[in-house]
Amino acid sequence: MNEVSVSAPGKFVILGEHAVVYGKPAIALAIDRRFNMKVKKDAVFKINNDTADIKTVPHIRYISGKNGMLPVSVQMDSKIPTGSGLGSSAALSVAFSAAMRSITDRPLNEAEIAEEAFEAEYFAQGRGSPMDTSTSTHGYGIALNAQKNEEDRLWNITKNEHVWNISHIDVPEMTFVIGYTGIRASTGPLVEKVRKYKDRNRFAADIVDEIGQITLEGMNAIRKNDVAALGELMTKDHKLLSILGVSSKELNKLVNASLPYAYGAKLTGAGGGGSMVVLTDDPDKACSAISSHGGVPFVVKTGVEGVKVIEESE
Numbered sequence: 127m128n129e130v131s132v133s134a135p136g137k138f139v140i141l142g143e144h145a146v147v148y149g150k151p152a153i154a155l156a157i158d159r160r161f162n163m164k165v166k167k168d169a170v171f172k173i174n175n176d177t178a179d180i181k182t183v184p185h186i187r188y189i190s191g192k193n194g195m196l197p198v199s200v201q202m203d204s205k206i207p208t209g210s211g212l213g214s215s216a217a218l219s220v221a222f223s224a225a226m227r228s229i230t231d232r233p234l235n236e237a238e239i240a241e242e243a244f245e246a247e248y249f250a251q252g253r254g255s256p257m258d259t260s261t262s263t264h265g266y267g268i269a270l271n272a273q274k275n276e277e278d279r280l281w282n283i284t285k286n287e288h289v290w291n292i293s294h295i296d297v298p299e300m301t302f303v304i305g306y307t308g309i310r311a312s313t314g315p316l317v318e319k320v321r322k323y324k325d326r327n328r329f330a331a332d333i334v335d336e337i338g339q340i341t342l343e344g345m346n347a348i349r350k351n352d353v354a355a356l357g358e359l360m361t362k363d364h365k366l367l368s369i370l371g372v373s374s375k376e377l378n379k380l381v382n383a384s385l386p387y388a389y390g391a392k393l394t395g396a397g398g399g400g401s402m403v404v405l406t407d408d409p410d411k412a413c414s415a416i417s418s419h420g421g422v423p424f425v426v427k428t429g430v431e432g433v434k435v436i437e438e439s440e
């Protein structure tokens with residue numbers, strides 16, 4: 127194949143971010159905001175039509191290295207705001223991994239794409255979990271270290287001393303509103319902040335364990351379609367993440383403003399800025415509460431496909 131167009135979804139985390147880095151359970155859903163990418167064989171590397179030093183884009187550098195540094199031209203068009211906690215860099219890595227497979231005529235093996243994209247993220251950030259990359263690869267919903275049904279098992283990913291068992295989950299129809307603070311936050315330093323806190327302080331390590339516990343309760347709430355219980359767990363999780371120091375005054379403001387119209391609300395992703403998510407059956411009121419408190423709201427559609435090839439040409 128000479129040229130391919132691919133698309134990979136962003137995600138949000140219902141429960142378990144940060145704790146998942148230490149192998150605790152987490153639940154994430156793919157959303158209808160996608161990273162679209164066109165990749166074409168070329169004489170030299172190009173990104174968005176400019177000759178590019180790919181070393182400046184570490185995710186692309188890593189995946190290219192795994193593909194013999196075959197020079198390609200990459201056009202990117204993302205509907206996932208960067209640094210928003212919605213998995214834009216994971217979707218980039220997943221899309222590029224799938225595109226390189228397609229133009230080198232290899233099958234789109236989801237487990238291999240999820241693993242390669244995770245390694246690319248790890249190379250770029252020096253830390254993290256395979257949650258975002260697995261969600262973007264598979265789509266729909268995934269549970270990490272929280273699913274007992276063997277038939278839902280997708281793949282396992284291991285790094286250093288941690289193992290993540292990744293499974294598909296069916297999430298009943300629910301309405302989620304995202305509130306973006308407009309503040310870009312880098313995931314790496316926030317993950318590092320939690321790691322240092324946890325390593326120094328038994329109390330922080332207990333909070334990480336408690337987030338894992340809440341996530342398992344959240345799995346039960348999802349299985350029973352108990353929206354009220356799930357919402358309460360989300361709000362509780364937000365409080366625990368705040369204690370770990372990854373919320374911000376803007377995120378707290380959006381969470382508090384939306385709670386009167388919600389089953390629950392919490393920051394989603396790395397925090398620091400980025401986005402929060404609201405579980406509600408009154409999306410209009412949740413959206414107005416978010417916009418009148420300085421956030422950018424949008425209702426997300428879930429149950430969307432993972433990475434896919436849109437078009438290929440010889």
Ligand code: PMV
Nearest residue numbers: 144211213254255313395396
């Ligand atoms: O903010 P995002 O979309 O990069 O999500 C980060 C989620 C963390 O749990 C904080 C880190 C990780 O790699 O799992």
